[in-house]
Amino acid sequence: MPELPEVEVVRRGLERWVDGRTVGEVEVLHPRAVRRHPAGGADFAARLTGHRLGTARRRGKYLWIPLADSGFSVLGHLGMSGQLLVQPENAPDEKHLRIRVRFDDALGTELRFVDQRTFGGLSLHDNTPDGLPDVIAHIARDPLDPEFDDAAFQAALRLRRTTVKRALLDQSLISGVGNIYADEALWRARLHYERPTASLTRPRSAELLGHVRDVMNAALAAGGTSFDSLYVNVNGESGYFDRSLDAYGREDEPCRRCGTPMRRRPWMNRSSYFCPRCQRPPRAAAPVGVRA
DNA sequence: CCTGGGACCTGACCGC
DNA sequence: TGCGGTCAGGTCCCAG
Known part of the structure; x- marks a missing residue:
């Protein structure tokens, strides 16, 4: 459902609440939520664990978080009903919780991907030389991008x-x-x-x-x-x-x-x-x- | 190449 | 109460 303004609001939230944090543990609770990660949920979790998150970026409706210590990014799309929530670790699981990311720190919050219709998802991709996840190279710049032509x-x-x-x-x-x-x-x-x-x-x-x-x-x-x-x-x-x-x-x-x-x-x-x-x-x- | 149509999902709501 | 149809903010894939 979300379009550019809604996705940008989410990006700003990620910038504020997860920037610089190190991933402690990842749980993939629904396979469709990682269907754009061809190697599957176990690989997604294993490859993400232990990395430090950089500053969230956005192009159009796509969001990604470059890993501060590697040449790849966590790419996200909310599809029609996806949400990225920063929740207290002890908050009850949402009905449509699909992916949980715990952090290796004492802040007491975790990142959750919740998605009723499962059109959205998270995946890991190498970055192109200009810092874009390779699979979204075909996405045009958006009208709020200063370099939009x-x-x-x-x-x-x-x-x-x-x-x-x-x-x-x-x-x-x-x-x-x-x-x-x-x-x-x-x-x-x-x-x-x-x-x-x-x-x-x-x-x-x-x-x-x-x-x-x-x-x-x-x-x-x-x-x-x-x-x-x-x-x-x-x-x-x-x-x-x-x-x-x-x-x-x-x-x-x-x-x-x-x-x-x-x-x-x-x-x-x-x-x-x-x-x-x-x-x-x-x-x-x-x-x-x-x-x- | 480009364009248009359908597939992919779950849930809410409406009329019968 | 149940059932079938419609609708929902997106993207990808394939036929023509």
Whole structure:
């Protein structure tokens, strides 16, 4: 479930609570939680034990902790329902506790990976020369990365033969955007989710990118978006940006700009929320790829 | 190559 | 009360 702002909130929690600590013992309680670690749970636990954790980093929705004394990292993805929690050692196990990391110190807390739907997980990977776990080399920089290349993104967008929301969710083009913030940015930009990317002018795509950044920064300032206790920071607390959403989840409620009831449309096994007046569907165009 | 559709999971909720 | 259908914030893999 979590998108970039929620993952960043978690990263900051890790930076504060586990930075510099040495791993004492690792328990893998569900094999799916380490399915991206091909050598399996026992290998994951053995290779992680004894290492000192460095400062947590993030690209898009991926998080990783470089090991301070080695050339590899613990990579994490929260999937749809994953949580990384720093809990007192004596706190009862969560129902969906999948991995426990104890530390070799006297602070009395441990790191827990909890995940109801098991789409997320942890794994160990060698770092590339630029300090990125090798398996996420294909993930694009995210829009809050100072080195994100706006011009390259806009150019790539125009070359795609797809629709704008699909492009926003394509993590190899721009990372960190998920279903909520895609709908929010499109609403702010007054763009329908099915607008062909090739029809976006440079000013339009620049404006859209600006809205993506604005909505993510605003969500970050509110501690992220959360509708229930499924998404929380490392201390188990929810963010409150859900109160500021303009599009996502607002079916039949009035558009905050024009008052027209918002609509929900099934879209790629999920939903798209939009204002039918502010975000007009694209006119049926000539089939893409047809030449005169 | 690129694009779109389905698979992978558990649980909550709704109507019958 | 139970049952079946739908929905949920993501990513990967494969067919075309």
